[in-house]
Amino acid sequence: MYDGRKGSSSPFEQTVYLLSAAGRAADALLADRWRARSMGQTHLAVLSALARQGAHARPDLAARLRLPAPEVSRALDELLEAALVQSMVVQVNGRHEVVTLTAAGEAALEGLHGDAAAVQEELLAPLTKGQRTELNALLRRVCAKAARAAAGSQPAPDRAAG
Template identity: 55%
Template structure:
């Protein structure tokens, strides 16, 4: 899947930006960085790459201060749909040897594993000891 993305000139960060804008609409640059948990510098590089290709547009909005709002362009929507089609074809190829019932079972198991990992990650930060010299 990563090879298909790279062949399209898109990294995982590019894909995250496109998917987030498609799913949740325009975002201020800082809000987008926080939402996808990406450092602002990395996000800025990804946005610059995508803007150069005409896949996103950055507009300056002056409401309560200066904000750069990133929006998905029609070309960005088309590119994301093509990328998702590529991903689906890879998934179909990888899962061709298992039945529909086995796919459903695999999906169910993976959802449980991801939910457990999410709970463990959330609980880990709450139960982690304070760093040395930090508040206790």
């Protein structure tokens, strides 16, 4: 529970702390709900990618998600066992296992999104509709700035190498 007396007296440090604390609370609530479904962040990422972008080979999916291949493979095996995705072998420039989303996978993805909406509703219950809209707009601006800052901290590509 948030206690306004804890932490720094600096408003800037309090904001960073509060953003972090809210994020941890949201993650914990989502993890609890998703654990009850035997799911996690990687499962959501895999199902979402397959829903948005269609069939993928296992290595391509891991690369697209920028997640370790063993982690994605483990999630795919669990999703295959639950019949939320299906697998087929195709012969294109070699043999590849391609996975696609099933109707049950689409329903499971909707359930995960429903869980996220319920957590959002729980966390934002103290706010009015206008405050929620304003918070969303402010967080989008903060996240956009954070993404630009992260991109700026990446080393520039070596033009001589390519």
